Amino acid sequence: MISFDEALAIVVAEAQPLAAETVTLGAAQGRVLAEPCVAQVDAPRSDISVMDGYALRDADLALGAPFRVIGVAYPGTRFDGVVQQGACVRLFTGAPLPEGADRVVVQEDVAREGDTMRVVGTLSGKRYIRPHGSDFRVGEVLLEAGTVLGPRALVAAAGADVATVPVWRRPRLSVISTGDELAEPGHARGRAGSIPESASYGAAALGEAWGAEIIDRYRLRDDIAELTAGATRALDEADVVVVTGGASVGEKDYAKQIFVSLGTEILFSRIAIMPGKPVWFGRRGAQFVLGLPGNPSSAMVTARLFLTTLLAGLSGRAPSAALRWRSAELTAPLEAVSARETFVRARFDGDGVAPLGNQDSGLQRALAEADVLIRRLPHAAAAPAGSMVSVIDF
Numbered sequence: 001m002i003s004f005d006e007a008l009a010i011v012v013a014e015a016q017p018l019a020a021e022t023v024t025l026g027a028a029q030g031r032v033l034a035e036p037c038v039a040q041v042d043a044p045r046s047d048i049s050v051m052d053g054y055a056l057r058d059a060d061l062a063l064g065a066p067f068r069v070i071g072v073a074y075p076g077t078r079f080d081g082v083v084q085q086g087a088c089v090r091l092f093t094g095a096p097l098p099e100g101a102d103r104v105v106v107q108e109d110v111a112r113e114g115d116t117m118r119v120v121g122t123l124s125g126k127r128y129i130r131p132h133g134s135d136f137r138v139g140e141v142l143l144e145a146g147t148v149l150g151p152r153a154l155v156a157a158a159g160a161d162v163a164t165v166p167v168w169r170r171p172r173l174s175v176i177s178t179g180d181e182l183a184e185p186g187h188a189r190g191r192a193g194s195i196p197e198s199a200s201y202g203a204a205a206l207g208e209a210w211g212a213e214i215i216d217r218y219r220l221r222d223d224i225a226e227l228t229a230g231a232t233r234a235l236d237e238a239d240v241v242v243v244t245g246g247a248s249v250g251e252k253d254y255a256k257q258i259f260v261s262l263g264t265e266i267l268f269s270r271i272a273i274m275p276g277k278p279v280w281f282g283r284r285g286a287q288f289v290l291g292l293p294g295n296p297s298s299a300m301v302t303a304r305l306f307l308t309t310l311l312a313g314l315s316g317r318a319p320s321a322a323l324r325w326r327s328a329e330l331t332a333p334l335e336a337v338s339a340r341e342t343f344v345r346a347r348f349d350g351d352g353v354a355p356l357g358n359q360d361s362g363l364q365r366a367l368a369e370a371d372v373l374i375r376r377l378p379h380a381a382a383a384p385a386g387s388m389v390s391v392i393d394f
């Protein structure tokens with residue numbers, strides 16, 4: 001058995017980005033930039049007003065005289081004349097500052113009568129001008145390659161006057177669950193001996209959240225012919241195949257041998273971790289197969305550790321971005337750890353993390369309660385409440 005760090009290093013080394021493609025900005029949500037995003041316009045494109053009001057010469061305020069309103073400017077429509085002494089231009093938020101003016105007085109501080117404007121308020125020192133290029137200039141890199149185009153990054157890309165972006169292709173993911181006992185949720189109650197198939201829903205959802213396109217999800221019985229056909233179908237269409245169940249040493253634990261018979265090279269099999277010891281990982285050319293234990297909590301823990309790392313790398317992120325361990329305080333004690341590195345399902349309660357009482361790897365309800373995983377190194381001593389532990393979001 002290899003260690004968690006050794007297994008993770010193998011996944012990280014394999015997790016290189018797939019091909020790049022170009023998508024419109026409207027379709028780029030969640031995608032990862034393959035090249036930097038460079039500004040194609042200055043922002044703002046000229047000095048603009050930050051408020052609705054009047055543009056004038058700051059020095060003229062000291063004269064105490066009324067101003068002549070000589071024109072108007074809107075965002076996108078500049079006033080073409082020059083603001084001379086005693087003159088002002090009516091303008092609105094975002095309008096270009098007219099030539100000659102170096103200050104905006106907000107409309108709440110003036111009294112307007114026909115073409116005359118008088119300042120009536122007590123003015124602050126603010127000029128209410130957003131200078132040309134103060135946000136960014138043409139040619140500046142606004143987003144580095146590898147940036148995930150989330151809501152805020154999309155605003156920066158659009159503001160750069162970019163219509164399309166080069167992004168990494170999304171990995172195509174097929175999720176197969178195996179087991180004679182498994183029934184589609186909603187159908188177990190009518191079939192003696194069956195249980196609802198649950199693990200694939202979590203693996204697929206996690207995969208999608210980490211950038212994969214789910215192209216298939218299906219159940220297979222523990223039958224070599226059916227498994228072979230199902231595995232062949234997955235390898236025909238997917239970049240990544242996740243297969244749950246049949247990972248251990250049981251009589252019908254066929255999953256790994258079937259993928260091997262179809263040309264998959266096993267990169268690791270069995271890791272000294274708890275839960276998830278039977279997890280395995282293989283490659284066939286540029287395709288990857290991740291075998292997860294059938295126990296739902298084991299499946300989700302190992303998917304969180306290895307599937308997210310693989311997908312992060314394949315979709316252009318740093319693979320290490322998937323597992324950003326941070327420090328958190330325990331609010332309840334933890335037992336000493338065996339020789340297997342242990343990932344404890346826990347709940348963040350605002351002040352710290354509370355391990356869930358039942359750590360059975362077959363649990364499903366506990367998955368809904370857990371929102372963090374605590375990492376406990378092999379042979380770690382018991383940890384009292386108040387100790388600091390390493391956690392990731394789960």
Ligand SMILES: Nc1nc2c(c(=O)[nH]1)N[C@H]1C(S)=C(S)[C@@H](COP(=O)(O)OP(=O)(O)OC[C@H]3O[C@@H](n4cnc5c(N)ncnc54)[C@H](O)[C@@H]3O)O[C@H]1N2
Nearest residue numbers: 177197198199200244245246247248253277293294295298
């Ligand atoms: N003699 C040994 N027995 C077991 C070992 C071992 O080392 N020696 N390892 C144990 C560990 S650890 C785990 S984890 C399990 C995992 O085994 P498999 O991956 O082969 O999983 P299955 O046997 O197919 O199923 C285990 C359990 O989970 C249920 N299951 C399976 N798939 C699903 C699904 N998609 N949704 C919901 N539940 C599922 C299945 O009915 C079983 O109850 O093996 C131990 N055994």
Ligand code: MOO
Nearest residue numbers: 275276277298361
């Ligand atoms: O590793 Mo298994 O995942 O303990 O139950």
